Amino acid sequence: MEAAVSPFPDDADALKALLATALLRADEAEQRAASVEAELANARALASATEALIAHLKLQNAKLRREQFGPSAERTERLLAQFELRLEDLEADAAEDELAAEAAAAMTATVSAFQRRKPVRKPFPDHLPRERVVVPAPCSCPACGGGRLSKLGEDITETLEVIPRSWKVIQTVREKFACRDCEKITQPPAPFHVTPRGWAGPSFLAMLLFDKYGQHQPLHRQAERFASEGVPLSVSTLADQIGAACQALMPVFHLMEGHTFAAERLHGDDTTVPVMAKGKTVTGRLWNYVHDDRPFGGNDPPSVVFYYSRDRCGDHPRRHLTAWSGILQADAYSGYNELYAPNRQPGPILEAGCFAHARRKFFELADVEGAARKKSRGKKAPIVY
Template identity: 70%
Template sequence: MVATAQDAVPDDIGALRAALTAALARAEDEAARAALVEAELAVARAKASDDAALIAHQHLTIRKLQRALHGQSSERSARLHDQMELTFEELESTATEDEIAAEQAAARTTEVAPYMRKRPARQPFPEHLPRERVVEPAPAACHCCGGHRLRKLGEDITETLEVVPRQWKVIQHVREKFTCRDCETISQAPAPFHATPRGWAGPGLLAMILFEKFGQHQPLNRQAERYAREGVPLSLSTLADQVGAGAAALMPLFKQLEAHVLAASRLHGDDTTVPVLAKGKTDTGRLWTYVRDDRPFGGADPPAAVFYYSRDRRGEHPATHLAGWSGILQADAFGGYVKRSGDLTPWAN
């Protein structure tokens, strides 16, 4: 006769209870061992992630020191530096995530200590930020004896940094009309000033649109999508119209800056690549920079820089930029610069 699992079950209730208790004890032991192994693995993983983040941070620090010491400013070096920062960012996030997981795993056992990362002391929050005091409810009675005769001894303050979500609003500029009881002439305050024609966008919104596009490299379609999610639908053409109007409003300031830069007898010139979204691909544009800075030579005039954009690197662009200027141009050996007579060779790049 073949024995089955059912035959192994005792008929006696006491024996059955003892067998069940033993089975539960074995299950608890196995669960404890599994929790121990899981905690040990989590702690080991957290330590490995922390080591990887530390190594990446040290490599990034060395790279920054090398750039500061040797002045490496090539495009390849800049791309490598950016890639190293992205790698460090990912490793740092992973290390913190693994640290929290190890802490949670260690809390399920008493035999493994959680892994705590060594962090530099956090800098205090800027003093210019407003402080909002939130006083936690005080205890009504002593937690030791239950007495109610409590006297304030002091306080501990823990600061957390918070951000107030962006709030949209519509400002109504009201121009009341008045009629003269003597001559029946209607009087009204003049319309408020707007930086752009048909100024439906306030100065704060206009500045945000321009900064997001040119300072943060956020295309207008991305901005339109984000604004729509916040409950303010603005079409792409509407935003583009404001960008053009804002550029026109800033043109007098640009002309003043351009005149100041091109009034110098010595300029530093260079160009750098700029990724440009094109149909079905990413194109490469050029940003041309001309800097006026005579401080190293004892000059007292304020330094300044002017930028021009082009879709390619043809030599006609610097020729156009500097058509009405004469002086010493310190630049690299690009043909568009070399064609200018009297320019310095690339020792100053």
């Protein structure tokens, strides 16, 4: 029976050479794999950056078209909002893929990392406070050990930081005193509170109102965030404070209302607002009246008042403007027609057409005419015998 022949040489030097060759080939294979992985990461980063750029250009195009053809479209606002959300996700994915490409390229010597074009970041606002943190300088020269060092300058790197929201409870103490002569008890009066029983401070109320009406954050979402920060407050409790704060601010609203309707010129408009109803969403209306005389050289501070209604009945603007007369710039809504009657009391309202609304019709006519011309050019000329 013949003995099996070994595929490896018996000589030690030959074995060392064979092992070195195998290690070299393994290293080359690892380098090729790393290069392929780096190129793949670069391709992913390029695709993500390209998609984000396309979304950014689409958003810019939509905004420019909206500016050119007028903000007619409350419907385009939703489209722009969707573009914004999509762009946020794409930008985040592009940044993540770019970092992955840098990490993959660092493992190779032949593939350079993909560099995404980024917009230039604006400097931080000057009004933000600066906290200076100085890194300790060496006491001696790291190269020669000498101690004669002279400062040449400094490099400053700015990092934006935020102080998280903090909560506190203010205890207002009113001490009681008894007079030993007349035995009467005295105590300082209770401090003023914006809302009854005053458990919510003015800063908290301002934040609650601004987040609800300025940032469109419903109370249940605010309550969830408060609870996550260790301050559990029910939605009904917050709603009570909203109602009390609105009642407390009503005198301010009346002052703004009086200032607005003291103007000789007003701009009136209405916009749709979705309203939750039983099992569905209905469309409500926000009527706004703007007092701004700055384009006419006026010095009065601008103001605007809003009124809400569940429908677009013409009774609403007639009720809003029942005691006002002057020049009203508005669209061609028929609900304003009775306001333009010459014998109206307490005085006539002069209609000023809105150019932003009027020019849309010209663009529509231009589109119709352009479509008609294309259609006529597409027809074949009749054959004359």
